[in-house]
Amino acid sequence: MKPSLKVSVICGLLLSSGAVYAQAPLPANMAQLIAQGKYLATAGDCDGCHTIASGQVYGGGRAFDTPFGTLYSTNISSDKQYGIGNYTYQQFVDAVRNGVAPIGNLYPAMPYASYHRISDHDMQALYAYFMHTKPATQPNRENGIGFPFNIRMGLKLWNLVGFDKATFKPTADKSPLWNRGKYLVQGLGHCGECHTPRNFMMATEQDHALEGAVVNYLNAPNITAKNLTQEKWTFHDLAQFLKTGQSPKGTAFDDMYVVEKHSLTQLNDHDITAITSYLLDQAQPQSSSKSQSKLTPLAVSPLDTKLPxxxxxxxxxxxxxxxxxxxxxxxxxxxxxxxxxxxxxxxxxxxxxxxxxxxxxxxxxxxxxxxxxxxxxxxxxxxxxxxxxxxxxxxxxxxxxxxxxxxxxxxxxxxx
Missing domain, CATH: 1.10.760.10 (Cytochrome c-like domain)
Known part of the structure; x- marks a missing residue:
C-alpha cells in the first residue's frame, strides 16, 4: 500500500466517528505524524490566515482586500459541515497544492502556487493533523467579489497562465541547512507571495523573486541576499528578528507581525537558522550561536536640532x-x-x-x-x-x- 493511501485509510478509520476519534488512543506513528503536521501548519502560517480574533481556531473569516474585491479565508478545521472534515487525502492535496477544492477552483490568495512545493511526506502529516483539529462550527463568509471574477471557472485560465506548478528542487552545491531554508521560504513559508512583485495577471514575477512588492498598503521589502547584505543585516540580527519579531534593526508590524506571532516565533532554532542561511546566502557563523534573546545595545549619534x-x-x-x-x-x-x-x-x-x-x-x-x-x-x-x-x-x-x-x-x- 502506498504511504499516502495508507495515511488516508488510517485517518478515515479514525475519523469514522467524531467521538471515537477524540477519545481513542492514537497509534504511535499516527500521533507522531499529527504532531509533525501541527508544526508544519505553524510553519505555513495557517492559523494566521484562517483564524480571526473573535472566531474559532481555523474557523476562517479573515478579510483579504484584492483589486477585485474582498476575499474571506475559509474554515479549514475538521468540522464536516463548514470545514474540511469530509476531505479525502487526495482532495486535501488538490486544494493545498493545486488550488482545486470540492467547491471549485480556489482564489490564489490561498498560496497554493508556493504550497505546490510541499513534499509528499509533509502533505501526509498536514492531512493527519487537520483531520485531528477541533471542529470549528463557524460558517464561511460570502466573498465580496464582483462579476466576472466571482465565476470560479475563470480561475482555470489563471492557473494555465499564472501557475507554473514548480516543485522543490534542492541546490546541489549548497548545504542541507541552506536547502532546508530554501524549502521553507519557497514552500511552506510562502514568503514570495508578499515579497515578490506581481504582473497584470496577479501572478508572481519569478524573475524578480523576493525583490519586494506593495501589499495591503505597505511595502513588503526586498529580502534578497544582495539587498539584506547591503542593508547590513547580520546573521545574528536576522535570526533574532525571525525568532522574536524584534532586533536592533527594528520590529515586525502589520501583516509581518501576524506572520511572526503565529508562525516564525513558533519555529525551532534549526529552522530559523536554515531560513536565515538561505535568505542571506551565508553559512551559519560561529558567533551566531550566542543567545538571541538580548538586543544589541544601540549607539546613539548626536541629533541635528537645526532641521525643521x-x-x-x-x-x-x-x-x-x-x-x-x-x-x-x-x-x-x-x-x-x-x-x-x-x-x-x-x-x-x-x-x-x-x-x-x-x-x-x-x-x-x-x-x-x-x-x-x-x-x-x-x-x-x-x-x-x-x-x-x-x-x-x-x-x-x-x-x-x-x-x-x-x-x-x-x-x-x-x-x-
Missing part, C-alpha cells in the same frame, strides 16, 4: 521612541538603525506615519503600544521634514524628503 523636523519629532515621536531614538522596551521600538528608516524607499515610513500601527503583543515580556497615525495632524511638508530628520539622525540615508514625494505615496495609499 526636530521639533516635530520631539512633539510627536520622542515620548515613545525616546529623545535619541533609542526606543522603550514594551512601548516602542528603537529608530536608530531601524530597517524601515534605513530603507531609501520611504513608502513604509509614509504609510506608518499616515495610518499608524495597531498594538502588538507576543507575550507579557514583549509587546508594543499602538502608534497613532498623523494623516490629520501633519501636512505633506511636515511629514517630509520629519522623515528627513529621521534619516539624518537615525540612519545612513542623508537625504532630503520632499512634500511632493510624500503626497505621491499618500495618493497611492488612498488608491489601494
Amino acid at each position: 523636523g526636530y521639533r516635530i519629532y520631539m512633539d510627536k515621536c520622542s515620548g515613545c521612541h525616546g529623545l535619541s531614538g533609542q526606543g522603550l522596551p514594551n512601548v516602542a521600538p528603537a529608530l536608530k538603525n531601524n530597517a524601515t528608516i534605513e530603507d531609501s524607499n520611504i513608502f513604509n515610513t509614509v504609510a506608518v506615519l499616515t495610518n499608524g500601527i495597531s498594538q502588538q503583543g507576543y507575550n507579557q515580556q514583549q509587546s508594543y503600544y499602538t502608534m497613532p497615525g498623523y494623516k490629520n495632524s501633519l501636512n505633506d511638508q511636515q511629514m517630509a521634514d520629519l522623515i528627513t530628520y529621521l534619516h539624518h539622525s537615525f540612519s545612513t540615508q542623508i537625504t532630503t524628503t520632499t512634500a511632493k514625494q510624500v503626497a505621491a505615496i499618500k495618493k497611492q495609499l488612498s488608491n489601494n
